[in-house]
Amino acid sequence: MKNFRLTAGLVPTLLPLLAQAGYDVNIPAPKSTISFQIFDLHMEILYVCLAIFVVVFGVMFYSLFAHRKSKGAVAAHFHENTTVEVVWTIVPFLILAAMAMPATRTVLAMKDPSNADMTIKVTAFQWKWQYDYLNDGVKFYATLSTPRAEIGSPEAPGKPVSEHYLLETDNNVVVPVGKKVRLLITANDVIHGWYVPQLGVNQYGIPGFIKESWFQATEPGVFRGQCSQICGKEHGYMPIVVEAKSAEDYAAWVKEQKARQAAAEGAQKLSLADAPAR
């Protein structure tokens, strides 16, 4: 039983240490209202499972150690015991019920996109994203900006050097911090997944259907994610980068985008007007 207590004591003390170790061994730092809840839920469940594991396998390893033939153990002959069987059916059930309660609260919150401050329509393509800010009239595509040469191919193997290799786009999604951003997610060709772990969003875009999700970033920063559903050969190459900015910076960004868009549209009109002349 000494071993048992030792492990039981060690594991919880070691775990936070592990979490701070050089590698990321846990969910990346939460940065939205929902992802905080997700993080806490994960930690709770992890600890409960670890505790159960330690208790249950403590018993098993004790038995493996003490009840072996080479130590002269003689087999007992019991093969049922209604009391323990009932206990080990009911206790796990209660533990699960306790886990389910906070999870239910988060599900209900997650699934409630009402009272959003703004709405962005996200359309997935093979292999890029289109963002359409329904309230602010900004609209653009976002594609991977890592140079192809870095990725390489079997004939000319790649050598990643960019700091944000595979996790960078030409046009980032900019949102205001602290505002509830509603997403209307769909796809144009096959199923994709809009996945940004730190914002607690992972939602398939299903061609022909609009699915809702939302997030509310809690602090400014750049949050990276990737397409989460296999969508063909470039599935690994359609990242998502969200920049959360202060309200003023966001307003400035919108203005800048609109100016750019107007310029681009003007140019397009010009070239259209030119077309017959050529």
Add this chain to the structure above:
Amino acid sequence: MEATQGHAHDDHHDHAPQGFGHYFTTTNHKDIGSLYLWFSMIMFFVGGFMALVIRAELFQPGIQIVNPDVFNQLTTIHALVMIFGAVMPGFVGFANWQIPLMVGASDMAFARMNNWSFWLMPPAAILLVGSFLVPGGAAGSGWTLYPPLSVQGGMSVDMTILAVHIMGASSIMGSINIITTILNMRAPGMTLMRMPMFVWTWLITAYLLIAVMPVLAGAVTMLLTDRHFGTHFFNAAGGGDPTMFMHIFWFFGHPEVYIMILPAFGIISHIIPTFARKPLFGYASMVYATASIALLSFIVWGHHMFTVGMPAAGNLFFMYATMLIAVPTGVKVFNWIATMWKGSMTFETPMLFAVGFVSLFTIGGFSGLVCAITPVDITIHNTYYVVAHFHYVLFSGAIYSIMGGAYFWLPKWTGHMYDEKLGKVHFWLTTIFFNLTFFPQHFLGLAGMPRRIPDYAPQFTEFNQISSIGAFGLGISQLLFLYVVIKCIRGGVKAPAKPWEGAEGLEWTVPSPAPYHTFETPPSFH
């Protein structure tokens, strides 16, 4: 338990036929069992080979070995080969060898159809693996074959669909055979509640198969007509919905994963009592737990779809139902441990695999439970966390039980003891490398590395390298298994009828190797 054998009077046809030719026409459950087991072994190596290519590509970021589309094809066919080629036929092989021996039947109920069930597998495997050779390469949509991606694919997708049809037909015939054998051919005195656990688990598995394989056949048939005949089942433009495919697929898919674990539970429930020299604890609750897992498995499929945008009520229902499965599964784990408790244990190779199974499968079960919590699944869905989860339940679950079971019954099948020392080495190498391969994938998944990608961001490099090194070690260790099996078939210490001191059951009452025909008149079972 005690049995008399009734085959003495017709020894004249107890010569096993010679040469490979007879395997094409055989109606003998032992021949067919061996065919299934060898098929499973070959497919395990073929699927494993693909996994090794996957792991080699993932050794470092950037593309070095295979193009992204080939990578997706490898992922897809790796999974289909492992599931339909290695694990399921492996368990059917055990069923064929053991069920007639365990219930005291002369053979399977439909010996000829039994042979057909097996011989449908090679054509299906050729269609599946051969699809790499056709223009455009194999199906690359993941084993889940979600449309519209799978509608985009070329001729290999149709080959995969037809392979699934053929394997489905094989599974349905096989399950009907197993159910009939169990219900109708037990030795007098063997009531249902006195059947060996392996027989029980297969009975329930066979019901799952009959219930869900036809549903999969329906799903891929709709895929086929959407691809070629203008239907709009999975196309919003015509009023259909890609999500509908997911629902139908996972209505099959979730029971399917229990199809791959219930027989494993059965095998483990034989090994542990044998080497603990103590009867299985809680036999009746084991039976009820198995049945509950099977029933619950029909109402949890939505946990694969938490991110498709179901209403909150749907998410909650599937979350609660999924969590419930932990209760009967826990009962099984506790029963195994209570069987070991106060036993008189020895640790031959089968027992090592069984103990490995109980501990590592439980880790996989816990990670499953983490996935079942809807909000948490949002962050880990389709990441390597899920990959880690299912390799823990599939490799250290299903494959461990197949290997442990093989060591356990090899003396009965071949008449020789296997090389115990090599067996133990195989176990330890497998366990070390298995954990090296798949444990780090939990961290990768939590940190947000998606699955089914050929290339990844550099912060994931270290754990991927560990995982790849582990995978190669794991692969090479399996060659040792092949060697031990072949060595055991070709010779070794003669095995007695009952090579394990604590073994119980009819199969141990016949000589080793089991004669070509056994129990032609039913044994009496007290």
Add this chain to the structure above:
Amino acid sequence: MNSAHDVYYVPAPSKWPVVGSTALFLLALGVINLLHVGRTQGLMLLIAGFAVLTYMLFGWFGTVISESEGGKYNAQVDASFRWAMGWFIFSEVMFFAAFFGALFYARQLSVPLLGDIDNTLLWPGFKPNWPSEGPYLTTPFHPMAAWGIPAINTLLLLSSGVTVTWAHWALKKNNRSQLIMGLAATIALGLLFLVLQISEYGEAAFSLSTGVYGATFFMLTGFHGFHVTLGTLMLIVILGRSAKGHFTPEHHFAFEAVSWYWHFVDVVWLGLFIFVYWL
């Protein structure tokens, strides 16, 4: 092999399984060639596959029939056949369940979802009524009415259930002429059903590609029609065997298996009539 009555009959080695696998393999290759390589190769492979399949079916069932008539099957074997047929029919039920599931899903979920408020962004103006061809295809069509041919077909199939039961009673009473009459009537009703079904298809003002309505309609009724065809063929075999004097009042599982199958086809039709045509 020992054919004593207390011993379960285990058949001798047989080539039929491998022949059957070859047939299915050829059929699969045929389909793939037809779809991707070329008509001729595809058709040739399909014909070869069907030929081998027919050869296998005749050979295998022929063997089973002669074993049965040769008295090799004791009561226990008979019970095995019963279990097997029962669970086979259950697997067929699950196959249809997939398509019924698709129908219910389309009616209750996908079509209403396509017409809901969020989806007006994608499909403005789409009215989610059933029957629906979806928001994109806009060829107007008339759904199949329930109270014409389908209602007659329902009556036909229901009465064929009665006639097959009549034949069964006759067999149990060893009244051979009534047995044959009952079977012949069942077959005739089945054929009539098929003829009407085909003429209904001919009149249909929509096709397999008319959205999800056309898809579920033709897949459900099509697979059902295919099962009626199989059932009718099976009945014809049973009629032939009855004419040859096979079956005894006590021992006639083949007859019962086919009648079970026929009742199953009947019940599926009721489901179709209610959910595809009527409601």
